Amino acid sequence: MGITLDQAQTVLDAMVRFASETKPGLPSSMAVVDAAANLVCFKRMDGASPLTIRMACNKAYTAIDWGINTIDVLRIFFSGENARDIAWFGDKRHAPIPGGVLIRSENGTIVGAVGTSGRTGQEDEELARVGEMTYQSLLKGL
Structure with missing residues (x-):
C-alpha cells in the first residue's frame, strides 16, 4: 500500500512544526507524492x-523518477567527471538539488517522496529527512 493522505498530512505537519x-x-x-510522483498533499x-x-x-518528483534522493542525483550527475548539464536530463521538472527524499515502506519499497524548498540546500535536506523520519515513526506506531 502507498502513502495515505492521513500519513502525508502527518508528515507535513511535522515538517511545518520543525521548520x-x-x-x-x-x-x-x-x-508529498506517491510512488508514481502524483501529489498527495502539499503545504x-x-x-x-x-x-x-x-x-x-x-524535488519530490525527481526523487521518484530517479529512485534516489535528490542530494544523490546532485552528487552523482553534477560533480566531478560525471558532471552533466541540466539539459542532458531532458525533463524540465528534474530538480537535482537537496531537499527531495524517498519514503520507503518497512520492507524498503518506495511508497512516495517528500520535497521541500525555501531554505539552503542543506536545510531543505534536513527538513525533508524530518518528513521521512516521521513516516517511519508512523509505521512503527510511535
Missing part, C-alpha cells in the same frame, strides 16, 4: 516564495 521551531524566518513549501508556509511551490513538488 517553525528551527528557523521561523525561513518559510518553506513542502510536498506552503505563510510568506514562502511562489517559486518554492514548484521546487518542492519537483
